[in-house]
Amino acid sequence: MTATVPLSLAPREEQVFPVLTPAQIERVAAHGKRRTVQRGDVLIEAGAQHYPLFVVVGGELEVVRTTCAGEEIGATHRQGQFSGELNLVTGRRGLATVRVTEPGEVIEVERDSLLAMLQTDAELSEIFMRAFILRRVVLIDRGFGDVVVLGSKYSPRTLEVREFLSRNAHPYTYLDLDSDEISQESLDRWRISADDIPVVICRGEATLKNPTNAEIADCIGFNEAIDVDESHIRDLVIVGAGPAGLGAAVYAASEGLDVLMIEANAPGGQAGSSMRIENYLGFPSGITGQELATRAFSQAEKFGAQMIIAKDATRLRCDRRPYTIEIDNGARVAARTVILATGAEYRGLPIENVASFNGAGVYYLATPMEAQLCKGEDVIIVGGGNSAGQAAVYLADTARRVIMLVRSGGLAETMSRYLVRRVEDNPRIEVRTNCQVVALEGGTHLEKIRCRNGTTGDVVEDIRHLFVMTGAVPATKWLDNCLALDDHGFIKTGPDLSPEDLNAAQWPLTRQPHLLETTLPGVFAVGDVRGGNIKRVASAVGEGSIAVAFVHQVLREQ
Numbered sequence: 014m015t016a017t018v019p020l021s022l023a024p025r026e027e028q029v030f031p032v033l034t035p036a037q038i039e040r041v042a043a044h045g046k047r048r049t050v051q052r053g054d055v056l057i058e059a060g061a062q063h064y065p066l067f068v069v070v071g072g073e074l075e076v077v078r079t080t081c082a083g084e085e086i087g088a089t090h091r092q093g094q095f096s097g098e099l100n101l102v103t104g105r106r107g108l109a110t111v112r113v114t115e116p117g118e119v120i121e122v123e124r125d126s127l128l129a130m131l132q133t134d135a136e137l138s139e140i141f142m143r144a145f146i147l148r149r150v151v152l153i154d155r156g157f158g159d160v161v162v163l164g165s166k167y168s169p170r171t172l173e174v175r176e177f178l179s180r181n182a183h184p185y186t187y188l189d190l191d192s193d194e195i196s197q198e199s200l201d202r203w204r205i206s207a208d209d210i211p212v213v214i215c216r217g218e219a220t221l222k223n224p225t226n227a228e229i230a231d232c233i234g235f236n237e238a239i240d241v242d243e244s245h246i247r248d249l250v251i252v253g254a255g256p257a258g259l260g261a262a263v264y265a266a267s268e269g270l271d272v273l274m275i276e277a278n279a280p281g282g283q284a285g286s287s288m289r290i291e292n293y294l295g296f297p298s299g300i301t302g303q304e305l306a307t308r309a310f311s312q313a314e315k316f317g318a319q320m321i322i323a324k325d326a327t328r329l330r331c332d333r334r335p336y337t338i339e340i341d342n343g344a345r346v347a348a349r350t351v352i353l354a355t356g357a358e359y360r361g362l363p364i365e366n367v368a369s370f371n372g373a374g375v376y377y378l379a380t381p382m383e384a385q386l387c388k389g390e391d392v393i394i395v396g397g398g399n400s401a402g403q404a405a406v407y408l409a410d411t412a413r414r415v416i417m418l419v420r421s422g423g424l425a426e427t428m429s430r431y432l433v434r435r436v437e438d439n440p441r442i443e444v445r446t447n448c449q450v451v452a453l454e455g456g457t458h459l460e461k462i463r464c465r466n467g468t469t470g471d472v473v474e475d476i477r478h479l480f481v482m483t484g485a486v487p488a489t490k491w492l493d494n495c496l497a498l499d500d501h502g503f504i505k506t507g508p509d510l511s512p513e514d515l516n517a518a519q520w521p522l523t524r525q526p527h528l529l530e531t532t533l534p535g536v537f538a539v540g541d542v543r544g545g546n547i548k549r550v551a552s553a554v555g556e557g558s559i560a561v562a563f564v565h566q567v568l569r570e571q
């Protein structure tokens with residue numbers, strides 16, 4: 014045994030901590046340099062921005078982090094094993110210290126050389142990428158990271174902060190002020206009062222009180238390794254890192270383009286919030302949206318794509334080429350081509366006080382965190398689409414009763430058949446048709462929900478949890494008249510563009526727009542943000558890959 018791994022992962026230990034063969038070690042050595050090491054040498058300091066991969070040829074390395082309670086050993090690497098996890102691929106700071114416990118020899122491989130090796134040696138790429146991803150899963154499971162979140166289960170913002178970290182697959186330790194024993198002395202030491210929560214402590218250095226997602230991203234250093242400089246003209250800037258944007262990034266970067274993604278929240282988009290995607294090709298037993306997003310994100314980064322996290326693209330300057338995209342921190346990036354993959358945003362309920370219960374009884378996602386909050390209680394789900402169906406089936410595992418309110422007369426028109434069957438067969442789920450929510454009541458938390466049925470009248474339910482799963486509107490407001498949109502605000506592309514659209518936009522080329530190209534040459538729209546798109550993960554990924562084929566053609570035109 015080489016490391017402390019949760020029992021559930023024990024059978025996969027040889028994949029989490031693989032042992033390279035002598036021939037594989039030789040191939041790694043071609044990308045790095047050999048060095049001898051002595052007991053006590055610190056090879057990587059926790060929090061280091063630039064650090065290499067180490068392969069143990071002889072001796073032993075230990076991975077440790079320092080917590081308030083002292084040192085915690087994360088793993089021990091012996092002959093043929095190697096250090097590193099996902100942050101090494103993404104260029105983010107190291108989460109732990111790596112030091113020598115038995116003298117010997119290591120191979121040191123700088124990050125750029127590691128990426129080159131991963132891109133060219135398929136066998137090593139599989140071994141290393143699988144180990145890095147599985148290690149991240151273990152770290153998340155154990156809360157072995159460089160971030161501590163102090164919060165309360167009664168604080169909506171605490172929930173959002175935890176969701177932001179989870180969706181960015183960043184390991185953190187959570188301390189709940191209501192249930193964990195946190196001494197007044199610790200709070201005084203951190204100069205924290207109850208009004209400050211949630212509090213995020215990064216690397217034991219910076220303490221953020223009730224921070225925004227962007228502040229958390231900056232503090233952890235999500236965007237540190239990225240060169241945001243207007244004079245650096247990228248081949249391709251992708252706005253939005255849902256399935257469509259990630260699909261485009263993987264293809265573009267693997268085909269040698271200089272790619273930057275800008276993501277307002279976390280990779281994965283809507284799909285990232287799905288508890289189980291069961292119809293995506295190649296995953297017969299389903300995959301969580303989070304896992305799919307993490308895999309896709311690391312795949313894109315392996316090929317050299319970069320991603321700015323927790324920053325909105327706020328403006329597309331479309332009056333000249335190269336195009337410029339402004340980001341909400343005031344920075345600008347320049348691009349020869351652009352792929353818009355901003356997807357759609359959740360639609361709220363047309364009820365005046367709904368926002369006051371957001372996160373305090375009203376939720377737009379059904380993840381383990383929300384499921385925990387309504388464990389053993391009744392919940393209402395509004396909506397009749399696939400996301401509502403998935404949420405109902407998922408929440409029925411932990412909630413006492415799930416009531417689905419559907420405006421129409423049934424689920425058949427709006428939900429996949431397999432899901433309708435699961436909803437109908439689940440004794441804990443009740444479907445009420447021709448119903449809608451008309452009022453919400455409560456104090457600091459939702460307490461009552463008034464539901465209206467067109468024929469039987471109003472019913473007031475003493476239910477404290479409402480999930481709004483009523484679909485989404487396209488995220489195109491920021492585009493500011495740059496492009497032709499359809500009547501619902503989705504972006505028009507390719508054959509959907511009429512001669513009038515092209516005239517109005519003063520289309521400057523003799524050729525017609527490519528498939529997925531907008532009224533701006535070299536600017537493409539893919540996924541849910543595009544008019545006429547089929548709202549599926551597979552179609553979003555497919556459109557992302559198709560757009561890249563046309564990006565190459567546009568780059569050749571320039």
Ligand SMILES: Cc1cc2nc3c(=O)[nH]c(=O)nc-3n(C[C@H](O)[C@H](O)[C@H](O)COP(=O)(O)OP(=O)(O)OC[C@H]3O[C@@H](n4cnc5c(N)ncnc54)[C@H](O)[C@@H]3O)c2cc1C
Pocket residue numbers: 252253254255256257258275276277278279280281282283284285286287288289290291292293324325326327354355356357358399400403488491539540541542547548549550551553
């Ligand atoms: C709960 C749920 C379950 C689902 N389950 C399935 C399923 O099982 N199977 C299936 O095929 N489909 C499923 N879908 C649908 C599928 O997830 C979507 O069709 C797909 O995610 C669309 O991908 P996208 O990349 O086009 O957009 P999105 O997933 O919406 O991603 C868009 C991204 O762009 C970002 N963004 C938006 N505006 C900006 C901006 N101005 N600057 C920077 N970034 C921005 C957003 O933060 C987001 O990350 C599900 C959807 C939901 C909500």
